[in-house]
Each structure stands twice: as structure tokens, then as C-alpha cells.
Amino acid sequence: MSPVVVDVADVPSADSLDALARVLEMIRRGEARTRPELIQATGLGRAVVSQRVDQLTALGLIGEGSLGRSTGGRAPRTLDFRADAGLLLVAELGATGLSAGLADLSGELLRCQEQPLDIADGPEECLALVESLFDELLRTAPPNVPVWGIGIGIPGPVEFATGHPIAPPIMPGWDSYPVRERLSARFQVPTWVDNEVNLMALGELRAGLARGVANVIYVKIGTGIGAGIVSGGKLHRGAQGCAGDIGHVEITEGESIVCRCGNTGCLEALAGGGAISRDGEAAARDGRSSQLAEILQRNGKIVSADVSDAARRGDPVSFELLARAGRLVGEVLATLVNFFNPSLVLLGGGVTASGDLLLASVREHVYRRSLPLATRELRLTRSPLDRRAGMTGAAHMVTDELFGLSTLPLWIKRGTPSGMPELADASSDYGVAS
Missing domain, CATH: 3.30.420.40 (ATPase, nucleotide binding domain)
Structure with missing residues (x-):
């Protein structure tokens, strides 16, 4: 598609760009699909909405679709965002x-x-x-x-x-x-x-379980651990863009373990995928887990997925490693739940694919350590979009x-x-x- 060249006179002034952006946003997100709906949703006058729709149509950003539902009189045409532009x-x-x-x-x-x-x-x-x-x-x-x-x-x-x-x-x-x-x-x-x-x-806010939810925490448990925060229906990045870095919250029971950030006792150094792999390999080498020892001998290393598989096959050491990781994540997450009071917590990342054990452990400790009011309507589940x-x-x-x-x-x-x-x-x- 070649660039659209529009006469400058057809483009709204700076004072009108806000109206243009609002109309486009409503159509783009499906919040208003016809001219009458746009008038009602934006509070703009009929003539202004008509002008902005015409401009967006000339620019190739929207097009007219099928007839909408009539509310008495001629049925309006729907307006579709040109996602293929x-x-x-x-x-x-x-x-x-x-x-x-x-x-x-x-x-x-x-x-x-x-x-x-x-x-x-x-x-x-x-x-x-x-x-x-x-x-x-x-x-x-x-x-x-x-x-x-x-x-x-x-x-x-x-x-x-x-x-x-x-x-x-x-x-x-x-x-x-x-x-x-x-x-x-x-x-x-x-x-x-x-x-x-x-x-x-x-991604979850726009196309997943978090759609329409005002306050959400997304926690990724992979090699590292991090959180994305949605506050008031908007992604909250913080002053410089590093809000939600919970992987480096200090856990006092792990003071001797050095994290890759250089500090000791960080959450990801104790409960991330790398930590689970490290502790699983230690259990294999010192003879505490025969199943992990077999995997280590066969593959030359242990990854977090190996620990998950062994736990599903009944290995008590692997079960304990995942339960501990879930407990530590849950305890940190409980602090966030008390502080932020989200209505939805989503878990994603490779380690969460380990099955219900980790999720159950996280959920148990979030509900145990959080205030009753903070968890009264809280949903805590896996991310449906995940990968x-x-x-x-x-x-x-x-x-x-x-x-x-x-x-x-x-x-x-x-x-x-x-x-x-x-x-x-x-x-x-x-x-x-x-």
C-alpha cells in the first residue's frame, strides 16, 4: 500500500487533533462502531464527528462496513478500523x-x-x-x-x-x-x-483475561522473575520505566545466595528457573533424588522443566523444590496484593508450565499472607496468552x-x-x- 497523500486543508488543526484521536481510538478499540455511537461516547457534535470520520476515511484508517442496528429510522453504517493498512x-x-x-x-x-x-x-x-x-x-x-x-x-x-x-x-x-x-x-x-x-x-490487558480489568499484576516466573502492573486500566511503568522489578526483592532466608545483580538473597536467585535448576542439580549430585540423578547422567545438566517432570512422577525432592519456589513467590506477591489491591493476578513464564503444583503453592501463600479484604474478589490464575x-x-x-x-x-x-x-x-x- 502506497503512502496516502492528503491535502493539508483536509487535516484538522492542532486544536482538532484531540477529537480526531478520540474518534479513531473509539473505532480502533471497538468501543463505538457507528456515528451515533461516537456522538454519544465522545460528547462531540454530529458535525464534528462526521468531519473526523471523513478525514479518517480519506487517510485510509477507517472504512464503512455493514449496516448497524436501527434505533428508529435509517440503520447507520458501521465503521471499521483498517487494521490491514x-x-x-x-x-x-x-x-x-x-x-x-x-x-x-x-x-x-x-x-x-x-x-x-x-x-x-x-x-x-x-x-x-x-x-x-x-x-x-x-x-x-x-x-x-x-x-x-x-x-x-x-x-x-x-x-x-x-x-x-x-x-x-x-x-x-x-x-x-x-x-x-x-x-x-x-x-x-x-x-x-x-x-x-x-x-x-x-498483551493480557488488550487481548486476554485482563481485558476490561482496572487493576492487574502479571508475574512472569522464568529464568528471572518480574511483574507488570496495570493500574486504573493503564500499564504503569513508573518514573523511569522500571516499575514491577520484584525479582530483586530481598528474601531473608537466602542471604548467602548471590544473585546475578550482585546482591544476595534476591527472589529470582531463590525461586526463578535458574534457581530451581541449580537446586535440582545439587539434589541429583548429592544423591537426594534418584530421578534427577538419572536425568543429570543422561543429559549432563538439569533444567527447571526436568524438576517439574520429576515432581509429576512423584519425586519428593522435586515436589519440595517447586513448592518452596511457589511459597517464596507467593509471600512476595502477598505484599504486593496488600499494597496494590489488584482484582486479578496472572502468572506466566516457563516455570509456570510445571503444572498445578507451583500455582497452588503461590495461591496458598498469597491468600494466607494477604488481608481478607484484599483477596475477597481476587482471581489468581495462569496467563491464557502466555507465550x-x-x-x-x-x-x-x-x-x-x-x-x-x-x-x-x-x-x-x-x-x-x-x-x-x-x-x-x-x-x-x-x-x-x-
Whole structure:
């Protein structure tokens, strides 16, 4: 699809851009589908809504659909967001794996690929693999549909305003690396970077169990442990973008264990996937678990999935390791539940695939250690999106920024943000994403 060129006179003034953005947002999220619904939902006048709809139609961002329901009189036409007007490249980098995908402007994943990855290999090697997967995905993309933006999640603290990782504990060589600048230059589109768990929370907020829920905590238990926070229906990143980093909360019973961040007794050093693997291998070597010893002899190492499998086969040591991890996560999470009072807690990440044991242990200790009022209507369950939550969130991160009031005026006259990598530098307030 070629860029749409619209006469400047047809584009609203700065004073009217707010109305344009509101109308587009209502249609994009399906909150209003007809002109009468838009008038009622936005409080804008009939003439203003009509003008904005005409402008968005001329820009190729919305189109008319089927007839809606009549409320007395002629049935109105529905208005559909043109999700096929552009494409998004998205990727989620974990400690040990990479997921990459192609999405439309509604955030729907069209194609996905997964590959093993070691984040400790550094940014040059890891991002070269991301670029290779993106190139492969683009070869299968619909013809003549431009890429509008890129969204990336990484397993460490990110300064959202710049897209730079800041002192990420498990990512040697990544500190202050210009991830955004590299990918923007390579593909000539705006790029946004965030912590992977924030994107998982955003993905659930838009397309999963958290849709329509105002206050949510998403906890990823993988090699590391982190949390994404949704407050008042918006993703809460904090002042610099590192809210929710619960993996480095101190656990007093583990003071002697040094975390990869350099401190001792961190939650992820005691209950993350790496900790479960470490403790499982120790149990195999000292003879406490014959099942784990057999796995170690066969494979040369123990991973957290081996501990989960052994627990399901009745190994008491593996059972205890998972129960302990669940207890420690649950105790930290109980503090968050008392402090934040969410109505939904979602668990995701590779370790949560271990079955019901870990979930049951987390749930038991959250309910035991939290105030009755804080848990009276609390749901605590696994993420239904899980492996796709991060990529889905990455797609929505990009569209939130592209259609935000800080960015929309910069490209709306062209009809497309493709070819404008500098847009990411002018994106909206990084404290929240609506």
C-alpha cells in the first residue's frame, strides 16, 4: 500500500487533533462502531464527528462496513478500523529464547517464529538474529503493505523514553545499548522497546483475561522473575520505566545466595528457573533424588522443566523444590496484593508450565499472607496468552504510541508513519500507556 497523500486543508488543526484521536481510538478499540455511537461516547457534535470520520476515511484508517442496528429510522453504517493498512514487526527476547512475529494494526499476530537464544551472547548477536527473523517474516508479508513500526521486549530494565536497557542483571554487554536506534535505522520505521513483562501485562490487558480489568499484576516466573502492573486500566511503568522489578526483592532466608545483580538473597536467585535448576542439580549430585540423578547422567545438566517432570512422577525432592519456589513467590506477591489491591493476578513464564503444583503453592501463600479484604474478589490464575502475551503487548505498545497525541500529528498528513523512524523520539508520556 502506497503512502496516502492528503491535502493539508483536509487535516484538522492542532486544536482538532484531540477529537480526531478520540474518534479513531473509539473505532480502533471497538468501543463505538457507528456515528451515533461516537456522538454519544465522545460528547462531540454530529458535525464534528462526521468531519473526523471523513478525514479518517480519506487517510485510509477507517472504512464503512455493514449496516448497524436501527434505533428508529435509517440503520447507520458501521465503521471499521483498517487494521490491514500497515504491518508491525514484534519480538520478545527472553533469557533463553526469542519469539518474533508479524502483526496487523489491531495487534493480531499474523505469523510467529521461535528460536533458542542466549541473551548473554550480547546485543550484536541477539539483535542480528532478530533482524534475520524479521527479514524472513517480511518475505511472507502481504505485498505492498508497509511496515508502520517495531515493538521489542527484553528481559531487563528499560528506560522507556530512550529505549535503552539500563544495567540489566542477566544481559552482559547490553547496558545503554541503542536498541531503538539500531532497529529504526535498519528497517526505517519507529521502534519502541520495553521490559518483556510490561509487554506481557499489556498483551493480557488488550487481548486476554485482563481485558476490561482496572487493576492487574502479571508475574512472569522464568529464568528471572518480574511483574507488570496495570493500574486504573493503564500499564504503569513508573518514573523511569522500571516499575514491577520484584525479582530483586530481598528474601531473608537466602542471604548467602548471590544473585546475578550482585546482591544476595534476591527472589529470582531463590525461586526463578535458574534457581530451581541449580537446586535440582545439587539434589541429583548429592544423591537426594534418584530421578534427577538419572536425568543429570543422561543429559549432563538439569533444567527447571526436568524438576517439574520429576515432581509429576512423584519425586519428593522435586515436589519440595517447586513448592518452596511457589511459597517464596507467593509471600512476595502477598505484599504486593496488600499494597496494590489488584482484582486479578496472572502468572506466566516457563516455570509456570510445571503444572498445578507451583500455582497452588503461590495461591496458598498469597491468600494466607494477604488481608481478607484484599483477596475477597481476587482471581489468581495462569496467563491464557502466555507465550504470545509479550508479542501481543509489543504490537499494542506500537499502536498506542503511533496513535497517541504526541505522535499522531507528526505523521497524519502523510497517511503513514512508515519511513519516519524519528517518531519514536517524540512518543507520549512514558509513565503510562492507555
